[in-house]
Amino acid sequence: MEIKKILPLKKFYRHSLKLPSSKSLTQRALICSALARGSSFIKNPLLSEDPLLLKSALEATGVIFEGKEEGFEVKGVEGFPRLNKSKLYLGNNGTGARFFLAYSALGKGDWIDLYGKERLHERPMSPLISALRSLSAKIDCLEQEGHFPVRVYEGNLRSERVSLPGYVSSQFISALLLIGPYLPLGLEIAIEGELFSKSYVDMTLEVMERFGVKVEVKSNLFYIPQGSFKASIYEVPADASSASYFLAIPLILGKGSIIIENFDYYTKQADSVFLELIKDFGGMVRPIDPIGVEVFFEGRPKAGSFNLRDCPDLFPTMAILGAVAEGRTVLYGAPHLRYKETDRIKAVATELSKIGVKVEELPDGLIIYGGDNFNPARIETYDDHRIAMAFAILALKAGPLEIENPDCVAKSFPNFWELFEQLYAEDPSDRL
Ligand SMILES: O=C(O)C1=C[C@@H](OP(=O)(O)O)[C@@H](O)[C@H](O)C1
Ligand SMILES: C=C(OP(=O)(O)O)C(=O)O
Known part of the structure; x- marks a missing residue:
């Protein structure tokens, strides 16, 4: 197994960098442009594993992509994906798999099979499959009911009111919102209970509006009018989740400043x-005009209590901040962390314990007792990009740490290690 050894960073004053684009927004723009009539242009798409898997799957249903210098031109299928007996692989791309499943339910032709990594087959799909079936989609679960792999057949979807739980994954709701305009009378979605990761649903609504569809929202109800996406030009901004790793550095090290040159302080991600x-x-934190953000810090971070219900992907970054903070940090409100690339609560608890940080696992989060003495350790990453990136940043202070399977960052941040290594440029003795 490949391993990356990371030594503590001794010298750090000020560092600036540019980040790759948003994974979530790229995947939304891919679906909207794929369904639209005519040619859209996606500028600065994220070219990492997940959006590229979604792009290949869309190509197999008749969407035409033409690579240009700054992005792709996309010729959509006008609401009719073609199902041509192909078998499409979606890795462990939860967002892409759920969006593509709903998208393929609009399909015409024969059928397609969707599958992924073993972990994708374990992740929940049942609420989305049931909702699509209630709209008359024909979906067979090929191994276990409610899970991938699935076979999706041509079906004539009808408009019904669908109800979905809000606490498993917001991706089910986003997936249905994205196909809503293509149902004969649009779609009405009701959320049962609290909606977790709500901000991601807001991101879906925003991209849909950029492609010409406005959804009406009344508390827990979404009304999607019948219609179609308009071919559009969409520029993808820098990714806020990827930003968190580098923005955390001054707090992890207790000194210095980081500038992210292409990160919009006002982004709604x-x-x-x-x-x-x-x-x-x-x-x-300081916005930079016209675009960019700087974080600076001196001292030791203060512990606190944080509800991560709407921002679960920040959990690994928040946990490493808790590990160096003074006092007891409580991260809570995010039971859906257990359904991600791995059970992130368990994984982070296990790996922090290995380096000597005291933690207590909660059903929906973690209590972390911050310290300033860490043991060298080998960090298991569970094929989870966010665990690899968060522990790499922690190693700048708590190293030496060995990060297993460092290439798993390719899911969302293909040049993470290249940007990470540049942190050592001021001190050539600190080599990776
Ligand atoms: O819609 C999206 O782009 C995402 C929604 C979130 O998932 P959940 O809604 O399952 O929490 C988030 O964790 C994931 O990385 C991306
Ligand atoms: C959970 C994530 O992605 P997905 O659900 O799309 O696999 C993530 O990127 O942290």
């Missing part, structure tokens, strides 16, 4: 809330 959370830890 779910994880942009990290800029506020940094302030709660005691960090200072």
Whole structure:
């Protein structure tokens, strides 16, 4: 197994960098442009594993992509994906798999099979499959009911009111919102109970509006009018979840400043809330005109209590901040972390314990007792990009740490290690 050994970073003053684009927004733009009539242009798409898997799956249903210098031109299928008996692989792309499943239920032709990594087959799909079946979709679960792999047949979807639980994954709701305009009378979606990861649903609504469809929202009800996406030009901004790793560095090291040159301080992505959370830890945050953000810090972060219900992907980054903070940090409100690339609560608890950080697992989060003495350790990453990236940043202070399977960052952040290694440029003795 490949391993990356990371030594503590001794010298750190000020560092600036540019980040790759948003994974969530790229995948939404892919679906909207794939369904649209005519040619759209996606500028600065994220070219990482997950969006590329979704792009290949869309190509197999008749969407035409033409690579240009700054992105792709996309010729859509006008609401009719072609199902041509192909078998499509979606890795462990939860967002892409759920969006594509709903998209393929609009299909014409024969059938297609969708499958992925073993972990994707374990992740919940049942609420989405049931909702699609209630709209008359024909979906067979090929191994276990309610899970991938699935076979999706041509079906004539009808408009019904669908109800979905809000606490498993917001991706089910986003997936249905994205196909809603293509049902004969549009679609009405009711959310049962609380909606977790709501900010991601807001991101879906925003991209749909950019492609010409406005959804009406009344508390827990969504009304999607019948219609179609308009071919559009969509530019994908820098990814807020990816930003969190580098923005955390001054707090992890207790000194210095980081500038992200292409990160929009005002972006409405779910994880942009990290800029506020940094302030709660005691960090200072400053927007840069016309675009960019700087975080600076001196001292030791203060522990706190944080509800991650709407920003679960920040959990690994928040946990490493808790590990160096003074006092007891409580991360709570996010039971859906157990359905991600791995059970992230268990994984982070196990790996922090290995380096000597005291933790207590909660059903919906973690209590972390911050320290300043860490043991060298080998970190298992569970094929989870966010665990690899968060522990790499923690190793800048708590190293040496060995990160297993470092290439798993390719899911969302293909040049993570290249940007990470540049942190050592000021001190050539600190080599990876
Ligand atoms: O819609 C999206 O792009 C995402 C929604 C979130 O998932 P859940 O809604 O399952 O929490 C998030 O964790 C995931 O990384 C991306
Ligand atoms: C949970 C994630 O992605 P997905 O659900 O799309 O696999 C993630 O990127 O942290």
